[in-house]
Amino acid sequence: MLNPPSPSPRQNQLLAALPDCEFERLSAALELVQLPLGMALYEPGMELDHVYFPTTSIVSLLYVMENGASAEIAVAGNEGIVGIAVFMGGGTVQNRAVVQSAGHAYRLKGRALKQEFARVGGRRHGTLQPLLLRYTMSLLAQMAQTAVCNRHHTVDQQLCRWLLLSLDRLPGNELHMTQELIANMLGVRREGVTEAAGKLQSAGLIHYSRGHITVLDRPGLESRVCECYEVVRKEYCRLLPEVAPPS
Amino acid sequence: MLNPPSPSPRQNQLLAALPDCEFERLSAALELVQLPLGMALYEPGMELDHVYFPTTSIVSLLYVMENGASAEIAVAGNEGIVGIAVFMGGGTVQNRAVVQSAGHAYRLKGRALKQEFARVGGRRHGTLQPLLLRYTMSLLAQMAQTAVCNRHHTVDQQLCRWLLLSLDRLPGNELHMTQELIANMLGVRREGVTEAAGKLQSAGLIHYSRGHITVLDRPGLESRVCECYEVVRKEYCRLLPEVAPPS
DNA sequence: CTGAATTTGTACGCCAGCGAACAGAAGGCG
């Protein structure tokens, strides 16, 4: 829990992509928050009054069904924003946003974001609006791919996808997350995750123990993952070329 | 193929929801087109130069995987618009848009739409932008629900959902669509659809024969469908209250 | 150190859906 290199809003790639003048207008209203594991940023039907720009945290968008079964429909880390209903309209959504990996985020009052979103600059429109709209398109792509992946791919493949998606949004090669929680995200049984993770461990690709997962061989994971992972990654890069390319 | 009550752009509920002055600005550029069954409005990676406002047609957004397997990720009829990448940005998407039910649509050059989308009226912003953004949110909801449904629900339930979604977008209680095509949409085997449809027919809920499906007992379908159908419908109504309520 | 709680491992029967293969039925077309 030491402070990693002094948190800055610009660690979030959407904020980093803004020209200085636009960033300045927002920065005063940005508020650093700690997001503990498992915290819900919003619940279904809840009016959103903030958006969150994760910097070192990861947030899952989860849908929980009537019978309690759940499934992750998208994930956002420092490459994104949580709470698109604020600027897209509707003010509410039918899913939960849950902190999947504890860390920091900057939050912003809905009003402040909406104001900047709607802003028409001196001569041209602001860059925030097109940026957020293109991010929303990348979210669409992610959700579409999730739907397809849920239909056609095995738990093994999906676990690889999930690990890689998380890894892309974290600094090291380690994540902590129990198999139970991963199962909730993927919408499968915990035993299924145990089995799939066991295979990956036997193959020497990962090591895990009681909620700590270390990725030992990333290329190995990439060789086992389904196409969905790469499709989503590429689509993000295409839509948002101005963000820093992943390290 | 007789002309049903003289096609009008206002049969599309998004266009119908625009105030007259905004509609007028667009109407000159609207072009009536016939959409034959199976036509692709766009393919993955293809630059979109038009958006389509279906009136009597239905369009499926399909994702096709490397191995040829496919899955529907959303559907749009007279309540929506096809080609959101035009105003959302990106200009391209990774899925196909296929005509699922032949009929009419009005299409509009991308430039014309973008212009109106960005318009800031004399005193206030236009209503087109918030309208389309809220529609996009409803599409998000639909895709999220598709992902969840793919994960957790049976083919039987999904067939009911699919039938109801189509029915909502058509005038009568009849649709033509072979089981093979339905299977492509749902991303399942044709035999699975045969079996599920057989059950519905035995139960007296539908009648079908060689690509013609007649819904005999809509409440019966509603009693068998999973929650996903209703969630999507309600969310659309919430987000777009200004559109005419379904007949 | 000890008991409790959490996390992971394993096993068993079950079933939905897959893949393949084929047969009948209904239209379309020459």
Add this chain to the structure above:
DNA sequence: CGCCTTCTGTTCGCTGGCGTACAAATTCAG
């Protein structure tokens, strides 16, 4: 009319994932 294509019905074995139940291992709290 008769052939051919398209569409639908049915079967068989297989497997991935589910539900259940319980055991082992690790960590935590007192």
